[in-house]
Amino acid sequence: MTQTSTETKEAPAAPPRLLDNRQLRIAAGLVVVVGAAVALMYLFGGQPSGLLTQSLITGVLLGGVYALVSLGLTLIFGVLGIVNFAQGAMLTMSMYIVFFLATEWGLNLYLAAALTVPVMFGFGWLVQSTVLNRVMGDSTHERPLLVTLGLSLLIINVLLMVFGGRPVSVASPVEGSINVIGALVDVPRLIAFGGALAVAVALTLILRKTTLGLAIRAVAANDVGASLVGVNVKRIYAMTFGVGATCVAVAGGLMVSFTSLVPSAGEQFTTLAFVIVVLGGLGSIPGALVGGLFIGLVQTVGSLYLPGSGSLLLVFGIFLLVLFLRPQGLFGAKS
Structure with missing residues (x-):
């Protein structure tokens, strides 16, 4: 175990970090800068205030989905030290699973999304434990990057063979829109934003409050030291990749109702x-x-x-x- 862990990473990646006082100050400064920029746009931007408000609300909702996809990517990098170029393809894969369950089995969209989560977790676990774990000893990180890139191409082409290239969509069981400070917001987009925040909070609590989170942070900081105190490093790697796949599964399930679905969508x-x-x-x-x-x-x-x-x-x-x-x-x- 120790020998395998030693070969895995020469320089440990930074562990997934939570906010400290310095980062809180940075966040506050960013809020001030963005707020000032928004105020200037309302005063001197030359755009109707209603249109600008609509764009701001849409941007926040879209950003929540972006953040949900990125959470899995940053967690995988923080622990495994690799950039998963298959993240977008895994997102598309999760959306097609939801599409299949909703159209072929007649399941409710959000029930199909919930069933997709363990499927994608298992897929991520399998990919890490059977493929990526064999090439993570490469100190240049070239082979893991190429493997994830190849995985992306494989997923896209398999989806293309199975479902074809014609755009498809899934109707949301919850329709309509609500007024938010003067902007109309589609309910499915609002649900997707709420789901993104919920996953971010849950992931933060897991990393901070649970034994699993402690093990993940220990492996990210020093995999050799973690293995010496009894942490199963390979298992943590597989679980981390599985959690990263879970994040895109949630994102795919929440956004499939307002996304034109093609194999290259991700x-x-x-x-x-x-x-x-x-x-x-x-x-x-x-x-x-x-x-x-x-x-x-x-x-x-x-x-x-x-x-x-x-x-x-x-x-x-x-x-x-x-x-x-x-x-x-x-x-x-x-x-």
Whole structure:
């Protein structure tokens, strides 16, 4: 066990971090900056206030979904030290499972989403324990990255063979919209946002309050030391990857009702999730949540002023600026 753990990672990844006083100050500063920017847009932005409010609310809801996808990615990196390029494909896979259960078995959409969670957890566990664990001894991390990239291509092409390339959708059992400070919000999007917050809180409590969370943080900080005190490192790796797959399962189940589903639907989420994780700070759970909300706001509000792909250019521009000023990310610890 000790020998295997020693080969796994030469430099331990940063453990999944929770907010400390310094990070709380950063979060407060970010709220002030965003609030000032919003006030300036209302005063001098040249857009109708109703349209701007609608974009802000939509951005927050979209950011919650982004954050949920990113939570699994940052947890996997924080513990295993690899970037899972199959995260978006696993998201698509979970949405197609929900689609199959809802259309072929006639299950309620949210019941189908709940059943998808253990399926994706088992899939993540299996991938880590049978494939990734064999290549994690690579000190350059090239082989794990290539394996996750290959896994992404495999999932996408299997979905393409089974379901075809025609866009499909699943109707939500809860329809309608509600008024939120002057903006109309679709109920399924509001449920997805609430689910994202619930998962973020649950994941934080697990890491902070449970024996499993303590073991995860111990393995992330020092896998050799953790194995010496009796932690089954391989099991923690498999469970962590399974939890990362669970996050995308919840995200897929919650967003499938308002997403046009094609086998390549998750590819854009892989790129955005990576941006969010690096922006928030690699290994930081709160960073992924705040980063997701921030990117969602920038993308939707930016589309008012930069139509088409201009909003994505704005996202990547801010991303590069933050990395130039704070390379470790907003909530990352200095190396």
